[in-house]
Amino acid sequence: MMEEQLLQSSTFIGTANRGYGQQAQEEIIRLFGPPFKFSQLVPNETFRFELPLGKAEATQRLVEQEPMFLRHIQPVDAELDWDGELDSLLEWATSSIKLEAGTLIAVQVRKTEQLATKVSQGEYKQALDLALTKAYATEPVAKGGEFILSLYLTPEKAYIGLSAPEHNLSDWSGGAIRFRKEEGQLSRAKFKLLEAEQVFGLDFSQYKMALDVGAAPGGWTSLLLERGVKVTAIDPAKLDKALLKHPNLTFHQKNASDVKLLADAYELLVCDMSWSPRQMARLIKELLPSLRTGGTAILTVKLMHKKAFQTVRELVGDLSPELSLQKGKQLFHNREELTLFFIKS
Template identity: 30%
Template sequence: MLRRKIEKKLNTDNLIIATVHPEFAKSALQELQQIDSQIRFVEEMADGITLYSVSNSQQFMRRVANQRPTFVRHLAPAQDIVQLANTEQDLGTIAIALAELPGFSLLSKGTRFAVQARFVQSDRSLGERPFSTGQLNRALAEALAEETEAIEYIKKPEVIISLLCTMQKCYLGISTPEENLSSWPGGARHYAQTDDQVSRAEFKLLEALEVFGITLPDEGRILDLGAAPGGWSRLLLEAGLEVYAVDPARLDPRLEQDEALQHYRGYAEDFIEEAIERQVLFDAIVNDMRMDAREAARLLCRAVLCLHDDGFIVSVFKLPHETLVVDPLRNLKEALRILSTSYGIIQTKQLFHNRQEVTVVAAQPIRSRKK
């Protein structure tokens, strides 16, 4: 049985840990400041992982979740901070601290939960860690399941136990996947590589479908812009769809014999004009072209004439690196403004598998649908 802590705990009701792509840390902070003007920097725990003080962590996390920010990937409350000795005894210390957290009551019989531990600031001069993240996760999950009769369920938990450990401290919190913005540690969604995989870009589409809750049609015609070498096309073909892949470069030879694939070896602008003239319509358009986000938005606005009334788009927007004179956020805002002239933007997100880019999902607004 887990023993309760007796000593007085620190008041950590106002601490949260935010995880972002390091390149977009400034943009992420601007998003958070719009939600809570009282947010304050406390500590940079690792590249892209920052501890902040806010007015009220639980209220703040819920407000962030409702507003669905673009650049903040993951949030976790730091409801207690435990000093680590880097010995096996740390497991017991952490377990006891968890039992005192305000969210511990969420763990009841049959509740699905996941323990998500992350290690940062490893320092060999301070010695070796006595356990891995996997060992920590397993030990705590077993103890919590025995104590509460909750069920460990990593893929779709109802409650998440978050732990971020430096060499000297462990930051603990209990929350829901919705409050965390992701059910994966740090928002890092990983997919297994397969023998059929054409490119790592496939992970971007897989993550987009999952994060945005998109269900592909059972049948239909999809336009894949910037298709080469064919990773997105492969996934769409695998889903039973007819794919028009547009790219001047060649596709992976394994795709060339698929009768459901048509490869247009040319530029997207030319294909779209031909499709408009021939009145070819698509159920969805996906885009991963290497071009300025604003130019991509203009091209997609033209492509709206090729989209069925109930169709949608999933587009990656490439952004420039920030410099003294270049603001990637301004570039994105302009691209979204252009896109909004033809589409209703559903959500924009800087996904884990995105790099210097964001992914946008949008559909035709009723006012602009073709009659």
């Protein structure tokens, strides 16, 4: 392990979705209070920030009160002045880290576009994997490691940090969760629900009955059907023909306000519509009698005119007291939107 920080301060690199770095920084200020030092690494996306707390305490607060727009954090335990040469990174790694033999460690490397080097991120990673294995007899892994060694490389600095995977908010490099597109996949919207399942700690296979509002063309419906859930899909537009043959699907090709649903029929309600948030909230509120007490709702919220926090406050207020917000997150697969996880009270 690295030497424990003695000073009551800590430095991190934060990453948000492109265009939402300002919102992520505002959340950090709300969580810790001023004073702060922010420096931009990628404008309105990736930034370095210092906190007036030790690393352990700061990390604990960020994890326990996880911000919506801060997608990923990397601790900065060392800042190396460097010129892009690999040797200096290898020298640091083999002299500044203490790891036990057999430790599973994932090396994650990111670099800015301005870094002019012929060495790729993959080559940096491979070289560091080999150096750590030789120096400490560690075992390199891509996922599921005991530690993550994170490197963020710029033309002037190499920012390096060692952490447990759960302390980075995401165990994917930069929080960029990647899913492989499947043959015949209906839409990339499916990735949003896959990511939501991971981020919110859900298992959709545990639900029996689900309601998908605004389902067309069927990306979210298809995932739920794959999980063995019986799905009622509602949309005036058409679902993909392949889905219509599925025995666990009931499809109402009409407006949701024109569909009569049984009370307490569903354990899960999902909605990924492009409506304005308050319009969507009114529709969902009308459908809530069909969701059982203790049931789950996953809603995608379109962010209107970048007034992100106001949009969320209004939506949560509109859906209260029936729905209680558990967690909100701008997922990697969200764009001008975020995803909210509710439980019905």
